[in-house]
Amino acid sequence: MPRPDCFPYFLAPAPLAALPRYLVPTKGISAMLRTLCLAAALMGSAALSAMPALAQGGPLRITITDGVIEPLPFAAPVFTDEGGAGELAAAITQLVAADLEGTGLFRQIDPSAYIGGTSFDAPVAYENWKAINAQALITGAVTASGGRVQVKFRLYDVFSGQPLGEGLQFAGTEADWRRMAHKVADQIYGRITGEGPYFDSRVVYVSESGPKNARQKRLAISDYDGANVQYLTDSSTIVLAPRFSPDGNRILYTSFETGFPRIKLMDIGAMASKSLADLQGNMTFAPRFSPDGSSVIFSLEQGGNTDLYGMSLRGGGINQLTNSPAIETAPSYSPDGSQIVFESDRSGTQQIYVMPAGGGEPTRISFGEGRYSTPVWSPRGDMIAFTKQNKGRFHIGVMRTDGSEERLLTSSFLDEGPTWAPNGRVIMFTRESAGSAGGAQLYSVDISGRALRAVPMKGAASDPSWSPLLP
Amino acid sequence: MDVANEQRTGMIVSAVGHGGFLLWALVGGFFNAPDTRTTVMTSEVSLMSSEQFAALQAAAPKATTAAPDAPSMPKAGSETPPEPPKPEPQAKPEPKPTPEPEPQPEPDPAPEVTEITPPEAQVSDTPPPPITSPATEPAAMVSPTISQKPKPKPAPRVAPEPTEAPPPDAVVAEDTKPQQAPDEAAKPDQPVEEPKAATAPPESGEVLKTEENKDNEPASSAPVASSRPKQKPAKPAPAKEPAEEPAAPTETEVAQTTEQTGADQAGIDSALADAMAGEQAEEASPGTGVADNGPPMTSGEKDALVLAVKACWNVGALSTDALRTVVTVGVTMGQDGRPDAGSIRLIEASGGDDTSTRQAFEAGRRAIIRCTKDGYPLPAEKYGQWRELEVVFDPSQMRMK
CATH class of the missing domain: 3.30.1150.10 (Fusion Protein Consisting Of Minor Coat Protein, Glycine Rich Linker, Tola, And A His Tag; Chain: A; Domain 2)
Structure with missing residues (x-):
């Protein structure tokens, strides 16, 4: 009897992990025989695996499968003032460092620990930076004259003693110094992480003021880090859910100007807005641009039923994309424009579905506990961000476009409305605190779940929409 | 003749009397046994609170004297089948059983005994045995719990290392339990605590912390994956060189577990060691072929x-x-x-x-x-x-x- 038991062990080295289970029983001979079988099997497999090593006789090969996850320490000595920069050099340096640290992927080494001085053109004393364990070194120089500013920088991999990429320089007006710092930080971020840039971008959101029961809302736009706020509407009417166009020049939003939710389209440059569709008596909401900016997808409520509709901005009618008695809303295009992800309660609770852009049979992709809503397709196309409500708490999460690898990034009293950074690595969302005095605030989080932080907006803010990267 | 007649009549009377006595003894013996049974039965049914029991003890100075007799009764009645004692009583012990049933037919020899019997009949005596039997019942209750404990005991044997792994509940726990026995026999709780302590570090260390999972770890898959790696660092401790490649680590584990399982497996262990040694020899010999290289890396x-x-x-x-x-x-x-x-x-x-x-x-x-x-x-x-x-x-x- 033990004899046939032996064979599986020979045939299948896979169950090695289950070894202890077979070894634990101490029931005499059979256990012994089993163990001997195992031993023989193990030796067989070990000998087999040893064969190639013997055969090659080449370099020693080791495999590292787990490392450490920690912010990469970098040093950023104040950029050299090469004429007229004054305090601007320090300000730009600080902003670059702040951008990088804000990602959660980097950690600036305290400048007081730096050894020796630096000059932009002088050769780098790598040993000095190795000594303080700086893994990356950023050097730069700033020139300012007549309202024009020029910023140069170089990035070094300290431990390999090599520059990472070529030096670069940006030029602009003195008023745009923040954008130039963002551009420098974007370059450094991309060269070290391999991710796309996103610091030089803006966010449109709903600026809120007043208590919860009498809140005033207006559209505002600012840099991604909350600087340079501009207000696009006054607070006379309630506005909701602004959405950037793919080129960043226009905004779709929902206005209650007529007492009814109605989609409006605003040109940011002209600060002029118009109603999108003339559908009297019907609620339209949750609009979003198609990736090419030529059409809009939105929800339309008719006779108590809400379905998804599409509309061309070049003067076309609307076409219905879904037709079900359930509520379909929060549509979002895939970046290639071929598919639409949206939420629907056709299964009884809110879940996320994907369907072809022209309409068709939707496929449900969310199957976890709780309710899923406000899906947003990543600009990289590989993931979908969503709001999840489960067991009385709200989460912002991401999943792959087939619904796999769901990963919740946050957990709080109320998190909702995710929007992707242009590089698809960071998500911004609204977090509201409990209580009548609670307010909404914008938060950002890395899709790894790290670097959760509040975006320092001025006042309460909600419903963010991240712009594309600025030109 | 008168004398003879008187003797004969006396003999007849005595014979009849003794015969009747013997018959009574036989019949009474049968009746006695069922009586004791029934009394035992009633005693089982009766519900004795601890207070009542205390009161009985306090009020039963007489009963204590009678008790020594009673215990012999319950013993026979409770455990040993009633039948074996019967044959013996037929030989001698008759007087003892007889007094109880016979008080009626023979008032003379019985009077003293009758005084004793009433207390017995009043159940004052019988209750103590029932109490002892209830006492044995709780004991029986305890014994199952004791029997349950031994189960955990054999389980915990191999604990120390696997305890880090077990965060998942059932299957892994079964594996690890056997390991804990050598350490501590009668502490089923501690093994539970240890795995908890062990689970935290792997999850905190290897699973990315997000705001969502920092407090609790609903993600079920993570711990399983993280637990395995933990065991690897533990291997160096045994310092068994056999481990050389992914397959090898499991071998060292095998060796450890076999050591703990018992003397039987010592032979297995040595066999493993021999086999591994042989394998190493094979590996080493080609390596030594190149003089500059020296022996292979362990x-x-x-x-x-x-x-x-x-x-x-x-x-x-x-x-x-x-x-x-x-x-x-x-x-x-x-x-x-x-x-x-x-x-x-x-x-x-x-x-x-x-x-x-x-x-x-x-x-x-x-x-x-x-x-x-x-x-x-x-x-x-x-x-x-x-x-x-x-x-x-x-x-x-x-x-x-």
Whole structure:
């Protein structure tokens, strides 16, 4: 009897992990025989695996499968003032460092620990930076004259003693110094992480003021880090859910100007807005641009039923994309424009579905506990961000476009409305605190779940929409 | 004649009397046995509170005197079948049983006994036995619990190392339990606590913390994956050299567990050891063919190198694409155990595009260089073995999902 038991062990080295289970029983001979079988099997497999090593006789090969996850320490000595920069050099340096640290992927080494001085053109004393364990070194120089500013920088991999990429320089007006710092930080971020840039971008959101029961809302736009706020509407009417166009020049939003939710389209440059569709008596909401900016997808409520509709901005009618008695809303295009992800309660609770852009049979992709809503397709196309409500708490999460690898990034009293950074690595969302005095605030989080932080907006803010990267 | 008649009549009377007595004895014996049974039955039915029992004890000074008789009764009635005692009483003990049933027919011999019997009949005596029997019942209740404890005992045997692994509940727990027995027999609780303590570190250490999962870890898959790696660092402790490659570690575990399972497996252990030794000999002989290389690297030496490199492999700043890229980095080492930074090169990559491959390679290069301030812990006599080094950086386990 033990004899046939032996064979599986020979045939299948896979169950090695289950070894202890077979070894634990101490029931005499059979256990012994089993163990001997195992031993023989193990030796067989070990000998087999040893064969190639013997055969090659080449370099020693080791495999590292787990490392450490920690912010990469970098040093950023104040950029050299090469004429007229004054305090601007320090300000730009600080902003670059702040951008990088804000990602959660980097950690600036305290400048007081730096050894020796630096000059932009002088050769780098790598040993000095190795000594303080700086893994990356950023050097730069700033020139300012007549309202024009020029910023140069170089990035070094300290431990390999090599520059990472070529030096670069940006030029602009003195008023745009923040954008130039963002551009420098974007370059450094991309060269070290391999991710796309996103610091030089803006966010449109709903600026809120007043208590919860009498809140005033207006559209505002600012840099991604909350600087340079501009207000696009006054607070006379309630506005909701602004959405950037793919080129960043226009905004779709929902206005209650007529007492009814109605989609409006605003040109940011002209600060002029118009109603999108003339559908009297019907609620339209949750609009979003198609990736090419030529059409809009939105929800339309008719006779108590809400379905998804599409509309061309070049003067076309609307076409219905879904037709079900359930509520379909929060549509979002895939970046290639071929598919639409949206939420629907056709299964009884809110879940996320994907369907072809022209309409068709939707496929449900969310199957976890709780309710899923406000899906947003990543600009990289590989993931979908969503709001999840489960067991009385709200989460912002991401999943792959087939619904796999769901990963919740946050957990709080109320998190909702995710929007992707242009590089698809960071998500911004609204977090509201409990209580009548609670307010909404914008938060950002890395899709790894790290670097959760509040975006320092001025006042309460909600419903963010991240712009594309600025030109 | 008168005398003879008188004797005869006396004999007849005595014979009849004795015969009747014997019959009564037989019949009474039968009746007595059922009586005791019924009394036992009633005693079982009666519900005695501890207070009542205390009251009975206090009020039963007489009963105590009678008690010594009673215990003999319950013993016979309770456990040993009623039948065996019967044959004996037929021989002598008749007087004892008789007094109880016979008080009616023979008032004379019985009077003293009758005084005793009423207390017995009043159940004052019988209750104590029932109490003892209830006492035995709780004992029976205790015994099952005791019998349950032994089960955990054999289980906990192999605990110490696996305790780190068991965060998942059932299956793993079964495996680990046997290991804990040698340590502590009668403490089923502690093994439970230990696994908890052990689960926390792996999850905190290897699973990315997000706001969502920092407090509790609903994710079920993570602990399982993280528990396995933990055992690996534990291997060096046994210091059994047999372990050489992924297959080997399990062998060392086998060895450990077999040691603990008992003397029977000592033979297995030695067999394993012999086999491993033989294998090593095979491996060593071709290695020694090259004089410069020296003996092959042991798994311990390799592990030390792996530990040194991975401590500096920081994937925290890698793109998601780079975290899907496996790169093999080649490096030429100096005799002092320091890598030649200029020789670090990308040998092969899979799973990523050019950009992500470059990021992954640079992270690997930083890892190799950064942790060599004092050189890697490599045996100088085996320089030929590790002069050319290839490091495979596989971030698949570090990838966020």
